[in-house]
Amino acid sequence: MRQKALIDINTLLDTRLGVLARLNSAAANSIVRSDWYPIRDTDRFDRVSDGVISKEMFDEMYNKFEVETLSNSLMTNLIYILRSDVKDIFPKYQLKEINGKITFDINVYPYRLLDEEKEIIKRAISHYLTEPASVNVVDIAYHLLTPTGIALNYDMMTIYNYEDWLKYHHEALLTNPIEDFTIFYPRIAPSGIVPEPNEIAKDPFMVIPMALCRHLQMHPVPTSWVSWNPKVYKRLINRPPGMHLDSTVVHPESIQSQISRHSEE
DSSP: OEEEEEEEHHHHBOHHHHHHHHHOHHHHHHHHTSSSGGGOSSOOGGGGTTTSSOHHHHHHHHTTOOHHHHHTOOBOTHHHHHHHHHHHHHHHHHHTTOOOEEEEEEEOTTSOOOHHHHHHHHHHHHTTSOTTEEEEEEOOOGGGOOHHHHHHHOSEEEOSOHHHHHHHHHHHHHHSOOTTOEEEEESOOTTSOOOOOOSSOSSGGGHHHHHHTTTOEEEEEOGGGGSOOHHHHHHHHTOOTTOOOOTTSOOSSOHHHHHHHHHHO
């Protein structure tokens, strides 16, 4: 029995935090700990940074996809959600005596990483997603993720900005629908402008799912899923010595510390 997911690195690591921290650590600390951050519907950080971080500054650095951004990023809530799913599924496998794997392919594209850096990410994420899960790191460009290809190889996909993928494949979806395939993405307007609700679309984030429902399943999830959670970090800092790792704490050997060390070597 196979369950396989393609997970965008930008949904698993809070690379927005990574960029903000590189631009201005004080502003980043204030923004990501604010009540606005986990419920935001745009990434217009210029509007909440008192002018310290402009839209142009953020967009330019974010779109460079540099390893330094990953080294300043921390895990999002998605890792705990995936871990919880694995823990829920494992007993069912045992009861039914099913031999199978839950495979997570972590897509690091569009970051260009060395093999050693990919291995660091694989090891760090594997600390959370243990048996019966397995973790791989892949590097697949969006234009190569054809509807037919992802439907044959995966059961679902996460992506931070669905437009990065959809712009290459919207025409193919019309002739090759993948109605049972689900793409999860945050409730964030890629354009930076959230349309006003109206009588037809009371929830503007449901317009795309409704328009494409006969071609594939687009599922917007809370922004908090793809954001760093300072409450979880606080629990880690206050964790008693020897406390067993579970879905509420971060492994101390974080991706951040490992990539930073590798970059210095």
